[in-house]
Amino acid sequence: MSSPDLQLARRTERLKSSLVRDILAAAARPGMISFAGGLPAADLMPQLPLEATAAPALYQYGTSEGEPAFRTAVAHWIGETGLQVTPDQVLALAGSQQGLDFAAKLLIDEGTPLLCEGPTYVAALQVFQLFGADIVCAPLGAEGPDLVALEHLLATKRPRAAYLIPCFQNPGGACYSAAARVAVAELFDRYNVILIEDEPYRSVALDVDHPMTPICSLLKRAPWIYLGSFSKILWPGWRMGFLAAHPALMPHLVRLKQAADLHTQRPGQAAVAHWLNSDTRGRDLERLRAGYRVRRDAMQAALERHFGAIADWQMPRGGLFFWLKLRGELQATRAMLDRALEQGVAFMPGEAFFAQPAEGHQYLRLNYSRATPEEMESGLATLARCIRTAQDLQSRPQPA
Amino acid sequence: MSSPDLQLARRTERLKSSLVRDILAAAARPGMISFAGGLPAADLMPQLPLEATAAPALYQYGTSEGEPAFRTAVAHWIGETGLQVTPDQVLALAGSQQGLDFAAKLLIDEGTPLLCEGPTYVAALQVFQLFGADIVCAPLGAEGPDLVALEHLLATKRPRAAYLIPCFQNPGGACYSAAARVAVAELFDRYNVILIEDEPYRSVALDVDHPMTPICSLLKRAPWIYLGSFSKILWPGWRMGFLAAHPALMPHLVRLKQAADLHTQRPGQAAVAHWLNSDTRGRDLERLRAGYRVRRDAMQAALERHFGAIADWQMPRGGLFFWLKLRGELQATRAMLDRALEQGVAFMPGEAFFAQPAEGHQYLRLNYSRATPEEMESGLATLARCIRTAQDLQSRPQPA
Numbered sequence: 001m002s003s004p005d006l007q008l009a010r011r012t013e014r015l016k017s018s019l020v021r022d023i024l025a026a027a028a029r030p031g032m033i034s035f036a037g038g039l040p041a042a043d044l045m046p047q048l049p050l051e052a053t054a055a056p057a058l059y060q061y062g063t064s065e066g067e068p069a070f071r072t073a074v075a076h077w078i079g080e081t082g083l084q085v086t087p088d089q090v091l092a093l094a095g096s097q098q099g100l101d102f103a104a105k106l107l108i109d110e111g112t113p114l115l116c117e118g119p120t121y122v123a124a125l126q127v128f129q130l131f132g133a134d135i136v137c138a139p140l141g142a143e144g145p146d147l148v149a150l151e152h153l154l155a156t157k158r159p160r161a162a163y164l165i166p167c168f169q170n171p172g173g174a175c176y177s178a179a180a181r182v183a184v185a186e187l188f189d190r191y192n193v194i195l196i197e198d199e200p201y202r203s204v205a206l207d208v209d210h211p212m213t214p215i216c217s218l219l220k221r222a223p224w225i226y227l228g229s230f231s232k233i234l235w236p237g238w239r240m241g242f243l244a245a246h247p248a249l250m251p252h253l254v255r256l257k258q259a260a261d262l263h264t265q266r267p268g269q270a271a272v273a274h275w276l277n278s279d280t281r282g283r284d285l286e287r288l289r290a291g292y293r294v295r296r297d298a299m300q301a302a303l304e305r306h307f308g309a310i311a312d313w314q315m316p317r318g319g320l321f322f323w324l325k326l327r328g329e330l331q332a333t334r335a336m337l338d339r340a341l342e343q344g345v346a347f348m349p350g351e352a353f354f355a356q357p358a359e360g361h362q363y364l365r366l367n368y369s370r371a372t373p374e375e376m377e378s379g380l381a382t383l384a385r386c387i388r389t390a391q392d393l394q395s396r397p398q399p400a
Numbered sequence: 401m402s403s404p405d406l407q408l409a410r411r412t413e414r415l416k417s418s419l420v421r422d423i424l425a426a427a428a429r430p431g432m433i434s435f436a437g438g439l440p441a442a443d444l445m446p447q448l449p450l451e452a453t454a455a456p457a458l459y460q461y462g463t464s465e466g467e468p469a470f471r472t473a474v475a476h477w478i479g480e481t482g483l484q485v486t487p488d489q490v491l492a493l494a495g496s497q498q499g500l501d502f503a504a505k506l507l508i509d510e511g512t513p514l515l516c517e518g519p520t521y522v523a524a525l526q527v528f529q530l531f532g533a534d535i536v537c538a539p540l541g542a543e544g545p546d547l548v549a550l551e552h553l554l555a556t557k558r559p560r561a562a563y564l565i566p567c568f569q570n571p572g573g574a575c576y577s578a579a580a581r582v583a584v585a586e587l588f589d590r591y592n593v594i595l596i597e598d599e600p601y602r603s604v605a606l607d608v609d610h611p612m613t614p615i616c617s618l619l620k621r622a623p624w625i626y627l628g629s630f631s632k633i634l635w636p637g638w639r640m641g642f643l644a645a646h647p648a649l650m651p652h653l654v655r656l657k658q659a660a661d662l663h664t665q666r667p668g669q670a671a672v673a674h675w676l677n678s679d680t681r682g683r684d685l686e687r688l689r690a691g692y693r694v695r696r697d698a699m700q701a702a703l704e705r706h707f708g709a710i711a712d713w714q715m716p717r718g719g720l721f722f723w724l725k726l727r728g729e730l731q732a733t734r735a736m737l738d739r740a741l742e743q744g745v746a747f748m749p750g751e752a753f754f755a756q757p758a759e760g761h762q763y764l765r766l767n768y769s770r771a772t773p774e775e776m777e778s779g780l781a782t783l784a785r786c787i788r789t790a791q792d793l794q795s796r797p798q799p800a
Binding site: 007008040041045098101105126131194231238248262272 | 405407409410412417421439440442445453457458462464494495497501505507509512523527530531592594631638641647652655656659660661666667670710
């Protein structure tokens with residue numbers, strides 16, 4: 001078969017080979033210790049209510065919006081965060097990534113300015129860039145964005161929408177303070193910026209000392225899309241997520257769902273609704289969080305041993321990641337990756353999480369939810385050695 | 401909450417309220433006899449292999465391409481059609497509608513000329529139009545397109561791609577002859593048109609007297625995407641489909657899958673792979689087809705009784721629909737819909753299936769797979785009365 005002369009849509013030029021895909025492929029090799037991915041701990045998840053998925057009534061096509069039982073249960077679940085929505089405002093998704101695809105279709109023309117956090121979720125960057133967004137990054141601290149910088153960007157770049165992950169941000173681990181949430185909502189109302197608020201990690205809260213009211217619930221004027229996922233707490237292989245949205249956006253989003261895949265698979269909706277309505281939900285989540293706390297603390301201890309002298313970080317209060325900034329003048333963490341992979345350790349270099357990769361050169365992201373304590377100990381020792389070697393090479397005089 | 405001042409992407413202006421959605425909503429009202437939708441007969445489907453979906457290994461995230469077992473089983477399944485593909489050329493989809501979304505993202509810029517059959521699948525039209533395609537329709541007969549008209553369109557409109565449903569076309573019921581398949585492949589090779597071949601109904605073949613070799617397998621030069629669905633034979637509520645593609649397109653399609661929803665739910669892939677590898681597959685399909693044949697024949701008999709004098713049609717040799725052309729000078733079938741719905745009968749007016757709605761005014765599509773014989777009898781009698789009434793109104797002199 002000869003190689004064809006391909007004429008594709010312009011957007012495919014922005015569909016670059018993904019560094020992240022390549023790393024995850026390498027990380028899946030046998031014997032590799034991987035801190036690279038974001039796989040949750042499937043062994044901490046509740047058992048699937050299989051009988052709820054078995055009803056022959058679920059064989060037939062369903063509705064684009066989702067099952068009434070699912071939408072009702074999810075509306076209650078969202079309400080517990082402080083964001084009050086009706087079931088009519090809920091759309092069942094095949095994972096919350098699908099909500100990013102719909103947000104991009106709904107909001108982004110080629111060249112549309114879109115505000116993100118810097119750093120931000122890599123697969124969100126990919127889909128927004130695929131649709132041609134002009135990404136503007138607001139610098140992010142541990143308690144939320146720099147508000148002066150944020151307002152300056154809103155005033156000068158006039159983004160149509162903003163994409164935020166205010167709870168245990170991926171990759172940085174930031175959790176917006178109560179005050180930051182109020183301030184950001186006021187700014188978005190003032191500049192009429194549509195908010196896409198993504199909360200995959202809300203239920204993986206390990207130590208939280210302030211209310212995490214969704215920013216969507218604080219908006220008075222600006223429209224919003226709220227994205228949620230069950231993939232960190234319930235069977236990610238089943239691909240179950242949801243969005244809730246301002247009523248003015250819902251009709252568009254339902255049509256986008258219909259055009260994308262008609263509707264979300266019904267057995268997964270039944271299983272999630274069953275769990276949401278179950279007596280065991282609170283216990284299941286406590287058990288999950290307790291397991292994550294043990295792993296997070298083990299990672300913190302191993303990092304202190306091996307990275308205490310070469311990097312800075314804040315212990316994450318939730319979510320699945322540590323975000324480290326290496327000290328000193330160094331080559332980019334990306335350049336250390338090949339050596340680390342050779343030595344059997346995978347991590348995610350910081351550049352993947354920025355629209356401008358150079359902003360991430362000093363950073364690396366380490367997942368703590370998959371490795372055993374032994375793997376953490378030996379994997380982090382190896383990784384630290386790789387970094388020290390890179391530092392030595394860097395500081396050695398170059399041959400003339 | 402005040403109604404916001406919405407700035408959305410330009411494509412949302414093409415995301416019109418769907419006539420089809422409105423009709424299906426009306427058709428779902430209690431007591432309605434519906435010939436409108438395309439719901440397959442869930443009662444004829446094999447039992448779900450529930451135990452195959454239950455493995456805790458399926459809880460975790462999977463790969464964007466799909467499960468190896470699914471891709472291998474589907475590659476064999478596709479091979480039985482005459483199209484030889486490797487598992488690497490197979491991508492698991494959340495239903496074949498998702499393949500249309502990916503084809504649109506891959507191929508369509510605003511204004512890209514795209515060839516479709518006239519009439520064609522309404523939800524394909526929707527997604528292609530959402531992405532801004534300039535739809536060009538090739539007139540379709542019972543055995544395939546008018547080849548002279550097709551070549552004229554290829555030469556003058558230079559479509560980048562073509563979307564065809566060569567087996568038991570929805571809505572028209574056409575099944576391309578062996579000669580038409582060869583001729584179309586030669587034309588697409590000559591004009592280097594990327595073929596999107598959609599085959600949701602291949603397994604619902606009731607009376608076929610010629611090979612239905614996929615056109616993709618006859619192409620020598622032009623790239624192609626082959627879409628398949630399990631929704632007509634296995635549990636559509638589980639949303640399982642697939643695509644296979646020319647090797648040059650696969651890397652793009654896998655990245656589009658990752659950006660759209662990371663991957664297809666794994667338990668559904670496991671269930672389908674289990675069925676594809678099962679001993680009962682042949683018997684299951686024979687039972688399904690036998691059930692459809694009974695319903696199709698009952699519909700044909702009822703149509704002959706009630707529509708023999710007012711419409712023309714060909715009995716479908718497969719698929720789920722009858723496609724009727726009303727005789728005489730009439731108002732559009734769309735205009736008869738409200739009266740029919742009032743009388744408790746739903747159908748799909750022809751205009752929904754054309755890029756230029758006027759081309760469909762004389763047509764209506766009737767699904768035969770859901771109604772009981774009693775519902776067919778009374779529903780078609782009512783519908784024929786509605787049409788005769790419309791004819792009488794039409795032929796009556798207008799008041800001065």
